Amino acid sequence: MAIELEKAYDSKKTEDKIYKLWEESGFFDPDNLAQDAKEPFVIMMAPPNVTGSLHMGHALENTISDILIRWKRMKGFRTLWLPGTDHAGIATQNVVEKELRKQGQSRHQLGREKFLEKVWEWKEIYGNIILEQLKKLGVSADWSRTRFTMDDDYRRAVEAAFVHYYGKGRIYRGERVINWCPRCRTSLSDLEVEYKEEAGKLWYIKYSLAEDSRFQIPDSKFIVVATTRPESMLGDAAVAVNPKDKRYKNLIGQKVNLPLVNREIPIIADSAVDMKFGTGAIKVTPAHDLLDAEIAFRHNLPNYQVVGEDGKMTEKAGEICRGLTTKECRGKVVSLLEELELIERIEDYVHNVSVCSRCGNVIEPLLSKQWFLKMDELAQYAIDAVKNKKVKIIPKNFEKPYFDWLNNIKDWCISRQIWWGHQLPVWQCKCQTGRISNLAHQKPEDIFVVSSVKPKQQCSKCKSHYERVFDVLDTWFSSALWPFATLGWPFGVAQGKPGDLERFYPANIITSARDILNLWDARMIFSGMEFMGKSPFSHLIIHATILTKEGKRMSKSLGTGIDPLDLIERYGADALRFGLIWQMMGHQDIRWDETAVVAGKKFANKLWNASRFVLGRIPEDAKLKIPPLASMTLAKRETDEAGKKILREALKTRKQVEKHMEKYQFGHALREIYDFFWHKYCDVYLEESKKLDDNHIVLVGVLAESLKMLHPFMPFITEEIYQKMPLQEKTLLMIER
RNA sequence: GCGCGGUUAGCUCAGUGGUAGAGCGUUCGCUUGACAUGCGAAAGGCCAGAAGUUCGAUCCUUCUACCGCGCACCA
Numbered sequence: 067m068a069i070e071l072e073k074a075y076d077s078k079k080t081e082d083k084i085y086k087l088w089e090e091s092g093f094f095d096p097d098n099l100a101q102d103a104k105e106p107f108v109i110m111m112a113p114p115n116v117t118g119s120l121h122m123g124h125a126l127e128n129t130i131s132d133i134l135i136r137w138k139r140m141k142g143f144r145t146l147w148l149p150g151t152d153h154a155g156i157a158t159q160n161v162v163e164k165e166l167r168k169q170g171q172s173r174h175q176l177g178r179e180k181f182l183e184k185v186w187e188w189k190e191i192y193g194n195i196i197l198e199q200l201k202k203l204g205v206s207a208d209w210s211r212t213r214f215t216m217d218d219d220y221r222r223a224v225e226a227a228f229v230h231y232y233g234k235g236r237i238y239r240g241e242r243v244i245n246w247c248p249r250c251r252t253s254l255s256d257l258e259v260e261y262k263e264e265a266g267k268l269w270y271i272k273y274s275l276a277e278d279s280r281f282q283i284p285d286s287k288f289i290v291v292a293t294t295r296p297e298s299m300l301g302d303a304a305v306a307v308n309p310k311d312k313r314y315k316n317l318i319g320q321k322v323n324l325p326l327v328n329r330e331i332p333i334i335a336d337s338a339v340d341m342k343f344g345t346g347a348i349k350v351t352p353a354h355d356l357l358d359a360e361i362a363f364r365h366n367l368p369n370y371q372v373v374g375e376d377g378k379m380t381e382k383a384g385e386i387c388r389g390l391t392t393k394e395c396r397g398k399v400v401s402l403l404e405e406l407e408l409i410e411r412i413e414d415y416v417h418n419v420s421v422c423s424r425c426g427n428v429i430e431p432l433l434s435k436q437w438f439l440k441m442d443e444l445a446q447y448a449i450d451a452v453k454n455k456k457v458k459i460i461p462k463n464f465e466k467p468y469f470d471w472l473n474n475i476k477d478w479c480i481s482r483q484i485w486w487g488h489q490l491p492v493w494q495c496k497c498q499t500g501r502i503s504n505l506a507h508q509k510p511e512d513i514f515v516v517s518s519v520k521p522k523q524q525c526s527k528c529k530s531h532y533e534r535v536f537d538v539l540d541t542w543f544s545s546a547l548w549p550f551a552t553l554g555w556p557f558g559v560a561q562g563k564p565g566d567l568e569r570f571y572p573a574n575i576i577t578s579a580r581d582i583l584n585l586w587d588a589r590m591i592f593s594g595m596e597f598m599g600k601s602p603f604s605h606l607i608i609h610a611t612i613l614t615k616e617g618k619r620m621s622k623s624l625g626t627g628i629d630p631l632d633l634i635e636r637y638g639a640d641a642l643r644f645g646l647i648w649q650m651m652g653h654q655d656i657r658w659d660e661t662a663v664v665a666g667k668k669f670a671n672k673l674w675n676a677s678r679f680v681l682g683r684i685p686e687d688a689k690l691k692i693p694p695l696a697s698m699t700l701a702k703r704e705t706d707e708a709g710k711k712i713l714r715e716a717l718k719t720r721k722q723v724e725k726h727m728e729k730y731q732f733g734h735a736l737r738e739i740y741d742f743f744w745h746k747y748c749d750v751y752l753e754e755s756k757k758l759d760d761n762h763i764v765l766v767g768v769l770a771e772s773l774k775m776l777h778p779f780m781p782f783i784t785e786e787i788y789q790k791m792p793l794q795e796k797t798l799l800m801i802e803r
Numbered sequence: 804g805c806g807c808g809g810u811u812a813g814c815u816c817a818g819u820g821g822u823a824g825a826g827c828g829u830u831c832g833c834u835u836g837a838c839a840u841g842c843g844a845a846a847g848g849c850c851a852g853a854a855g856u857u858c859g860a861u862c863c864u865u866c867u868a869c870c871g872c873g874c875a876c877c878a
Contacts, residue, residue: 679837
């Protein structure tokens with residue numbers, strides 16, 4: 067009786083079965099790999115957010131990582147691929163808020179504690195769905211080491227990092243103009259702000275010169291400033307011109323009367339003013355504009371905070387505007403100015419509006435007391451790591467945006483006013499009597515205690531115990547610790563696996579999307595340098611972005627997204643992986659083309675049927691021993707010419723594939739195997755072999771070799787076929803050398 | 804404004820200083836004893852435009868146009 071394969075390959079029947087076989091083997095865990103395994107090879111999974119389900123970006127990223135880890139595992143390395151999920155502060159909070167809104171509730175109605183319970187509930191239900199989806203894709207990560215960025219020991223690591231930075235003077239509390247999202251009610255870092263082009267207006271407003279002017283005014287008794295945000299004039303502290311601007315030379319040092327507010331403010335000279343913009347004279351609103359705040363700092367001007375954290379005008383905006391939204395206030399201010407005939411003209415003006423990357427609402431820059439991480443030295447660590455080739459960024463093009471960001475970096479605003487996240491390990495007493503200076507770099511010990519445990523002492527004034535502040539950390543602060551906090555830093559043990567940190571830090575590879583190059587990758591690098599004294603990985607692969615066929619961004623809300631699970635359902639995981647990698651040529655973005663997955667399914671079918679043909683010629687009870695292919699080409703008598711030819715071609719293919727793999731050119735590697743298997747092995751040799759009788763060893767040998775080469779790309783079907791092969795000393799293809 | 808990437812078959816993309824390739828699609832044959840998810844054949848390209856280097860350019864250089872992306876401005 068010959069070995070018989072079913073007529074058609076059924077991915078649905080096979081994939082779950084094979085995955086279970088792998089999981090039960092324990093070989094995803096490096097501790098279960100052979101004792102003679104080579105040095106470790108480690109990949110840290112970019113932990114997906116607990117908010118969502120698998121999208122094409124995840125599918126590509128994790129297929130790449132899986133190919134690498136399977137390839138290295140088969141080469142005998144002690145492979146660890148560490149998976150997990152990220153709590154994703156604002157993103158997750160927003161998703162849960164959205165759910166609440168459907169039930170007519172808001173988080174404020176629920177209150178902080180109840181709301182957090184809801185988020186945890188949500189996390190328990192949906193948090194691991196994406197990991198289950200990754201299993202469908204064939205991901206061979208070590209699930210016994212799965213981590214979540216809010217696991218208890220991870221939380222303690224985050225707190226330890228904060229305390230460490232604070233102790234070194236790298237963390238300070240300061241009052242600065244920061245990006246504020248009135249909808250999320252929180253501060254944001256510069257990287258969490260996006261820009262949207264908007265057709266707006268540029269208003270030219272006349273500010274009348276104050277009566278006591280000592281100088282003669284050339285043409286009019288006004289100075290005209292141009293602004294896109296007239297409502298912010300209520301908070302103006304000065305008018306600024308460029309010191310080189312001859313038009314205003316005589317006005318510097320004079321005062322103007324701020325309309326509507328009736329406040330006398332000076333005309334100052336500052337070289338930050340662009341003479342070409344508007345009239346060359348600008349209004350300075352220190353509390354609501356970063357550049358204005360810098361100018362105000364240089365000239366020692368006061369702040370007038372006229373927009374509040376709710377995005378509405380404050381007391382300081384005056385009786386008429388208080389409580390209005392900024393938009394309402396704009397209309398009000400403009401109409402009042404028009405009545406007073408203080409608007410010289412209005413121009414159409416296209417400009418970029420800053421919006422919250424998480425909710426899309428317009429950002430209000432405002433003066434706020436926040437916690438910052440000093441970036442000067444840390445940025446230098448990150449720069450040096452890449453310059454000194456401790457970290458290789460692939461492709462090299464991405465070094466430039468990386469260096470650009472680090473070279474122009476500002477201190478990182480790490481505190482957030484949302485509820486879901488790591489609370490700052492900062493404690494405060496009830497009376498909060500300490501005064502906070504506007505100056506940065508001042509240590510606020512007088513009112514705050516920074517500690518990972520609750521301070522025992524009481525406040526000397528109010529006699530109350532210190533309570534933890536509500537602010538939480540930027541979610542990326544904790545993600546930045548991922549490569550070592552997951553392995554047990556700083557307490558030595560994670561998930562009951564002692565020694566992991568010593569054995570598996572640093573990782574070899576991180577694969578990430580380009581949009582988190584600075585948000586995540588750069589921050590992991592300096593965090594690794596700071597806490598471990600070593601960069602956290604040696605290779606950073608920035609993978610392609612998958613676009614729609616029209617070249618547009620895939621987006622769930624626009625309905626342009628494609629669901630990888632749907633493709634797995636229709637074509638099988640191997641076909642999807644094939645399709646993804648088939649299109650991954652160089653590092654070019656991918657305009658998604660489903661026909662590549664069709665090709666993958668056809669190839670799987672070809673593979674199956676070729677195997678069916680080969681195995682169908684071999685008795686069920688055979689126990690073949692395949693000599694190394696190279697030796698078979700030399701065995702003159704046993705092997706015919708056609709056999710020698712296909713053997714030589716197999717060896718050549720293997721060499722080419724290896725070459726491409728070393729360069730992370732997976733698309734090329736896959737095409738090499740495809741072409742060899744289909745057009746050389748099947749089209750030529752299999753047909754040839756029909757005329758011959760006694761060539762089982764070559765037939766089976768080349769088939770086995772093909773399965774091995776292909777396994778990292780299409781793991782399920784290759785394992786399934788391999789398990790049916792009548793070989794001596796057979797284990798799982800997954801760990802075959 | 805600065806920078807990066809792209810422009811090759813109907814579609815999605817490889818590629819090379821000297822006759823241009825794949826997958827998918829299309830047309831025409833084939834129920835050949837693994838596979839019709841297949842086999843055999845075929846049609847289909849001034850390799851974005853211009854100039855230069857070269858004996859020779861799709862490939863190298865420069866410029867232009869268009870598409871995508873990042874950064875800056877965004878007062």
